[in-house]
Amino acid sequence: MENKQKVVFVGAGSMAEAMISGMLQKELFAPSQITVINRSNTERIDYLQMTYGIHTTQNKEITLKNADIMILAMKPKDVVEGVTNIREFVNSRQLIISVLAGVATTTITDLLQTKVAVIRAMPNTSATIGKSATALSVGKYATEEDLNIAHQLFTTIGIVTTVAEKDLHAVTGLSGSGPAYVYYLVEAMEKAADEIGLEKKIAKELILQTIIGAAEMLKTSTKQPAILRREVTSPGGTTEAGIKVLEQFHYQEAMISCIKRATTRSSELGEALTQSTASQD
Structure with a gap:
């Protein structure tokens, strides 16, 4: 992975923080390469900036357009609004990594309306101490290089495996929960x-x-x-x-x-989101 790559987290919750901490501890990225944006919680952004020395931004457009890797870390229920709000700044050269439970890669590409590489990840909360069990799956436009980048990134917070996307509901029910x-x-x-x-x-x-x-x-x-x-x-x-x-x-x-039951519920939530997205087209 080139050490000049720029990473933008869209969402500033506990998983975003765990990933930022791991990436910095393993020196995969420097603080200057990481920016975090979210919808409204400036207090949370300020905390992450002070704690990790990363960037915040007042210019979301330039930050997102210049990102090499964009990590979607908002709440799954906010994915439609969150992704729709950033899609005009997304382009096909970027890598999108999603940690949103139950949200299919096709849902993300449909919302973005761009043929962009998407990697979907299911870590768990043990990521906060570097002990996550993370499963990755690749979207339609993702390459082997994209998968390698994601694998290297999630290795900073625990162990990583790769599964077919259809199996991520099972992963969610087993190790995610x-x-x-x-x-x-x-x-x-x-x-x-x-x-x-x-x-x-x-x-x-x-x-x-x-x-x-x-x-x-x-x-x-x-x-x-x-x-x-x-x-x-x-x-x-x-x-x-x-x-x-x-x-x-x-x-x-x-x-x-x-x-x-947890596996089934993951599938139900994903299906509901897919239907909701389709109804907005």
Whole structure:
């Protein structure tokens, strides 16, 4: 990637900040190469400028026209208005990267009314600590070089994989929403710890290290999760007693249904947006 490229974030939320932080920490870009614009929250823009030394702008037209990479990071519900407002400044030499959940690359190119390269990304909120699991897919006009640029960019905030765009709804349901499922589990563990009489600080340390240790085991071991589970489940022991209760409450079935429903919801939201966009043509 050329170190003279200019990047513009359209939207200034937590994902934009996570990406900016990662790009600067890995020295992929200098602060002078990055500009952030958004619709109205000047306080947020000022914060990003002071924290990271990046640019803000009073001249959106020149900034967008001169951008090499444009990252769409507004709320998905604002995509029609947001993209429509910038399309007169977009040209076919640019690369558009979208982190908008459920928004198809074709929706973006239709809104832009330009044959421009679009890469769609689904990171997750662990991007804020450089631990995102991000999936990328390419739009109709994107090249292998465009994909490489996007891959390099998202590597600064975690691991990256490439999937067919049709699979991004599944990625959204699995890893995009995934951190919330883990937080929900930890909530339950903390409540249980309180009910069995453990002091909160001690319980939190034990729970977090348990989650971290289990994740590291899964990452480093060649054994399947079911094997690792069985190895710590002695017949007649405490773990078996606990697992039996989870089975009674259909724990695995609930998690599977959770991920399937989140996947379906991503598809529903994307379809609704596609229909909304079509009705405006």
